[in-house]
Amino acid sequence: MAVTAEEQLATAVATQTSPAPAPESSQETDLNRLVIVCYSGDLEKTWATMILASTAGAMGIKTTVFVTFWGLQTFVRDKKRITGDNWMQKMLAFMQRPGVDNRKLSKMNFMGMGPWMMGQLAKRYNVSKPRELLEMAQALGVEFIPCQMTMDMFGLKREDLIDGMGEPAGAATALAEMTAPHARTLFI
Amino acid sequence: MNNLEIAQRVDARGKSCPMPIVMTAQAIKTIQPGQLLEVVATDPGSVKDFEAWAATTGNALIESDATNGQYRFVLRRK
Numbered sequence: 001m002a003v004t005a006e007e008q009l010a011t012a013v014a015t016q017t018s019p020a021p022a023p024e025s026s027q028e029t030d031l032n033r034l035v036i037v038c039y040s041g042d043l044e045k046t047w048a049t050m051i052l053a054s055t056a057g058a059m060g061i062k063t064t065v066f067v068t069f070w071g072l073q074t075f076v077r078d079k080k081r082i083t084g085d086n087w088m089q090k091m092l093a094f095m096q097r098p099g100v101d102n103r104k105l106s107k108m109n110f111m112g113m114g115p116w117m118m119g120q121l122a123k124r125y126n127v128s129k130p131r132e133l134l135e136m137a138q139a140l141g142v143e144f145i146p147c148q149m150t151m152d153m154f155g156l157k158r159e160d161l162i163d164g165m166g167e168p169a170g171a172a173t174a175l176a177e178m179t180a181p182h183a184r185t186l187f188i
Numbered sequence: 189m190n191n192l193e194i195a196q197r198v199d200a201r202g203k204s205c206p207m208p209i210v211m212t213a214q215a216i217k218t219i220q221p222g223q224l225l226e227v228v229a230t231d232p233g234s235v236k237d238f239e240a241w242a243a244t245t246g247n248a249l250i251e252s253d254a255t256n257g258q259y260r261f262v263l264r265r266k
C-alpha cells in the first residue's frame with residue numbers, strides 16, 4: 001500500500017467536512033445526527049437506548065448506535081447460548097443470557113423478578129418493550145454497528161449477532177461520526 | 189376544519205411514548221407531500237412531542253386539539 005499517513009488523514013478530514021449525502025427522502029434532515037454508544041447491557045439502560053434510537057429514527061435524525069462491551073450481549077441471538085473459542089469466552093457466554101429479551105436490571109433484579117415486574121408494568125401501561133423498539137428503530141433506518149474489538153475479545157462472530165447489524169467497526173469509525181458537524185453523542 | 193381531506197389515519201390510542209411518534213413517522217411515508225395525516229392518541233406527552241417532531245422533521249402540524257383525554261393531530265407532509 002503506497003498510501004501515506006498524510007493522505008489517509010486528508011481523506012478522513014475530507015470525509016468529515018464534506019456535506020452529508022443528499023437524503024433519500026424528504027423526511028430526512030441532514031442537519032441532525034445522533035450517535036449513541038450502547039455500552040451497558042442492563043435492562044433499564046437498554047430500554048433508554050431503544051426509546052431514543054427509535055424516536056430519533058422517527059424524527060428523521062440520522063442515527064448510529066455503536067454497540068460495545070456489555071451492550072453487545074443485547075444483540076447476540078437469544079438461542080445462541082455458548083459462544084467463543086476458549087474456555088474463558090465460553091464461560092462469559094454461559095454466565096449471561098444474551099438477547100434483548102433477557103436483560104437484567106442493575107438494581108432490584110431479584111433473580112429475574114424485577115425484570116418480570118417491569119414487563120408486567122410495561123404491558124399494563126402500554127409501554128413498548130426494548131425488542132419492539134429495536135425492531136422499530138431498525139425499520140426506521142437506525143444503524144447498529146457492533147464493536148469489532150468486543151466481538152474479538154468475547155469470541156463473537158457476525159453470525160452470532162441478530163440480523164440487520166451493520167459492518168463491525170472500531171473506535172475511529174465511532175469518533176469520526178461523533179465529531180461530524182451537527183452530531184451529538186450519548187453514552188448509555 | 190372537517191373540510192380538509194385526510195389521506196391517512198393513525199390510531200395510536202393506548203400507546204405510550206414513543207410509539208405515537210414512531211407510528212406517525214412510518215405512516216407519513218405512505219402519503220404524498222402536501223397530503224394530510226391524522227393521528228389520534230391518548231398519551232398526554234404527545235402534545236409536546238408532536239410539536240417537537242413537526243419542528244424537527246419539517247412536516248407541518250396544522251391542527252392539535254384535545255377532547256375527553258383524547259388528542260388529535262393533523263399533519264401535512266413536507
